Amino acid sequence: GAVVSQHPSWVICKSGTSVKIECRSLDFQATTMFWYRQFPKQSLMLMATSNEGSKATYEQGVEKDKFLINHASLTLSTLTVTSAHPEDSSFYICSAKEQAMTQYFGPGTRLLVL
Amino acid sequence: DAKTTQPTSMDCAEGRAANLPCNHSTISGNEYVYWYRQIHSQGPQYIIHGLKNNETNEMASLIITEDRKSSTLILPHATLRDTAVYYCIVRVGGGNTPLVFGKGTRLSVIA
Numbered sequence: 001g002a003v004v005s006q007h008p009s010w011v012i013c014k015s016g017t018s019v020k021i022e023c024r025s026l027d028f029q030a031t032t033m034f035w036y037r038q039f040p041k042q043s044l045m046l047m048a049t050s051n052e053g054s055k056a057t058y059e060q061g062v063e064k065d066k067f068l069i070n071h072a073s074l075t076l077s078t079l080t081v082t083s084a085h086p087e088d089s090s091f092y093i094c095s096a097k098e099q100a101m102t103q104y105f106g107p108g109t110r111l112l113v114l
Numbered sequence: 115d116a117k118t119t120q121p122t123s124m125d126c127a128e129g130r131a132a133n134l135p136c137n138h139s140t141i142s143g144n145e146y147v148y149w150y151r152q153i154h155s156q157g158p159q160y161i162i163h164g165l166k167n168n169e170t171n172e173m174a175s176l177i178i179t180e181d182r183k184s185s186t187l188i189l190p191h192a193t194l195r196d197t198a199v200y201y202c203i204v205r206v207g208g209g210n211t212p213l214v215f216g217k218g219t220r221l222s223v224i225a
Contacts, residue, residue, distance in 0.1 A: 004157075032210045043201075044158065044215040051210065093157045095213070102148075103213050105157035 002028045004096050006106035013084055014114055021079045021109045023094030029074035030096035034103070035067070038091040050077055084113045117141070118202045123220040126196075132189040134219050136202030139183040146207045147178060149187045151198040152218070158201065161187065165207070192223045 003026040013019050023033060032051050036044040048064075050056035050071035058064045066088075068080040077096075081088055089112050097103040119137040126132040138147060146165050150158040162169055162176045164185075169176045175188040189196055201218040205211055 006157075034212045036215075043217050044152075046212050046214060049210060049212055091155070095157075097210075100207065102160055102163065104160060105150075108155070108157045110155075 002026075002096075002098075002101070002104045004030075004094065004104050004106040006092075006094055006109050008109060009107065010110040010112075012112045012114065015085050016083055019081045019084055019111060021081075021092055021094070021111075023077045023079070023096065023106055025075050025096045025098075025104075028096075028098050028101065030077070031074065031099055032097050033071055033077040034095040035069060035077075035079050036093045036095065038093060038108075044093060047079075081111065084111070086113045089113045117204050117214075118216055120200070120202055120216065120219045122217070123222070125222050125224055126189075126192045128194060128223050128225050129191055132192040132196065132221060132223070134187040134189075134200050134202075134221065135184065136187070137184045138202070138204045141182050141204050142206075144206050145204045147176065147182075147185050148203045148205060148213065149174070149176065149200065150203065150213070151196075151200045153195075153198040158215075161200075192221075194223050194225060197221060197223045 005024045007022045035047045038044045047062045048056045048058045056069040071077040093108045094106045148163040149161040152158045164176045178185045199218040199220050
């Protein structure tokens with residue numbers, strides 16, 4: 001299947017700082033990318049959908065000014081958690097698909113905010 | 115909201131077939147059935163999907179009932195590495211509609 005990578009795989013930061021997570025589709029062009037987060041013992045929750053060159057569409061309850069998403073190319077999307085706080089600590093997972101293709105997921109980024 | 119119902123957990127003996135059921139009684143004619151699994155602390159892994167015909171690949175088989183209201187994922191010879199949470203998701207094919215995850219079934223393969 002298609003490969004999606006994320007970087008970094010884990011990050012620890014101080015409260016109030018910003019953290020950027022990269023998501024790349026390695027062997028296909030991702031016209032659409034999705035960002036999810038997962039808290040312990042819970043299922044994945046969709047945060048936002050982004051199409052290349054367009055503004056992201058955020059799910060209800062997700063602050064667009066706090067979670068900045070940029071999908072600047074067909075192989076790269078970034079999620080920036082601005083002014084991170086301990087409650088933002090979570091497992092962030094990106095996903096990508098090309099048109100009619102199956103949706104593939106990255107390995108996830110574990111964020112710990114101290 | 116997830117449109118599928120799955121058992122919370124299941125056990126399976128190593129080497130035996132694991133049969134994971136999913137109920138999707140409100141599925142629409144243009145919605146596919148997708149199966150993913152998530153091994154602890156990893157991103158979800160695609161397994162298989164189908165519309166109305168049974169499907170098989172190197173990982174699993176997908177059996178969809180004729181009325182499409184339910185399906186079963188079959189892992190023919192479960193191994194310890196198949197221990198994971200399995201998600202059954204219905205979604206229209208193509209387009210930009212994201213996958214919406216329910217709670218899934220936690221499959222434990224026991225030696």
